[in-house]
Amino acid sequence: MKKQRPTRSYTRADGTRVSGYDSRRDVATPTHAAATPPVDNGWDSSVDRSAYATTELRPAQVDALIAGRNPAALVHVAERRNLTREHQFRIADDREMVVRHALASNPGARPDVLDQLSRDADVRVRAAALENPTCPAGALRDAYRSALEDVELKATAVAHENADAAFIRAAASDPDPVLRSTAIGRWDAPADVLALAANGDNLDRLCVAENPGAGSQLMSQLSKSAEPEIRAACAGNLLALDDETLARLETDDDARVRAVAAHSRRILDAIDERLGAA
Known part of the structure; x- marks a missing residue:
């Protein structure tokens, strides 16, 4: 009696699913490999990582991508609308400005995360956070008081839809004609x-x-x-x-x-x- 080979399922490189044994291992990957969290710490700029923004990823996979500290990957991870609060705060502490800026521009960013990003060391990140539609009123007021001579940044805060009436009244009496x-x-x-x-x-x-x-x-x-x-x-x-x-x-x-x-x-x-x- 001929001995049977073990049966396994594979997904080929073209995306087709194969059941049973497939000897073309160079173009096939076992389906169970998807359970392994991706660790993307490569620096090849030719690789398209934009799928990280929309592809379904488990929390462990997002953890691995954040731990990989690759800006080329993280800038897309930061664009995900369904990031947990913990993941957002970890990305908000990333050392790369482009990553923090991507999160600050994300409409799914949480108000308390945007509050932190509105005080970022880089003015581009601060501006993106203040322009975000979910930026909280408190962050807008704080930015208005702390921006000092940065009239453009203060004007962004004044124009935001979440600015409350008390804040608008204060800005309407500002000595700067642009803010007023x-x-x-x-x-x-x-x-x-x-x-x-x-x-x-x-x-x-x-x-x-x-x-x-x-x-x-x-x-x-x-x-x-x-x-x-x-x-x-x-x-x-x-x-x-x-x-x-x-x-x-x-x-x-x-x-x-x-x-x-x-x-x-x-x-x-x-x-x-x-x-x-x-």
């Missing part, structure tokens, strides 16, 4: 901030005139401003204008203001026509 206009220009700026800014300097009033959340009362007030650029901004603010204010701006003394108002009127008429036809 960023706060006043937010569509969700508190009403008291907009009312105060409507009586401020030209830049503050222009920001209110352009803000779609300002409301018709402030538009009516600012449409009587002595500065044509502010009246023109009101004329183009379709979401805040009422018909009475628009009609007044259509007969403004300044030709540019009249042109903007006429354009707004055409847009509103076209919208009414479409709605009527529907």
Whole structure:
């Protein structure tokens, strides 16, 4: 009786599954090999490791990749949406800026991890954390207070959707015009901030005139401003204008203001026509 060879399953290099004995060991890998956590500490830049961002990996495999400390691999691991809190904190402590930056840009990064990354030694990592949609309000406030002369970084914090009303009020009174206009220009700026800014300097009033959340009362007030650029901004603010204010701006003394108002009127008429036809 002929002795049978042991039966095993293999996955070939082309991805096909083979049952039974296969002598082509050079192109076949036992399926049980997938249970071995990958350790990628190679430095060959020609190897495509982007699959680490999406391929299903077990926690032990992610552990092994983090332990491998290969930035070419970790930068993709850091992009994974389902990283555990422990894995995120380990990656947040990685020595390579590109790895920390990838995690700071990940929408799946946890708020407490982003809080740490918002205080990173590298400004690019800090900026990425502050731009992340899940960055917590506390980290935004801390960045605003600690960024010192970095106006761009502070403006990123002020513009973030998670900034709370108290933070917006503080930024609206900042002596720096960039930060002040960023706060006043937010569509969700508190009403008291907009009312105060409507009586401020030209830049503050222009920001209110352009803000779609300002409301018709402030538009009516600012449409009587002595500065044509502010009246023109009101004329183009379709979401805040009422018909009475628009009609007044259509007969403004300044030709540019009249042109903007006429354009707004055409847009509103076209919208009414479409709605009527529907």
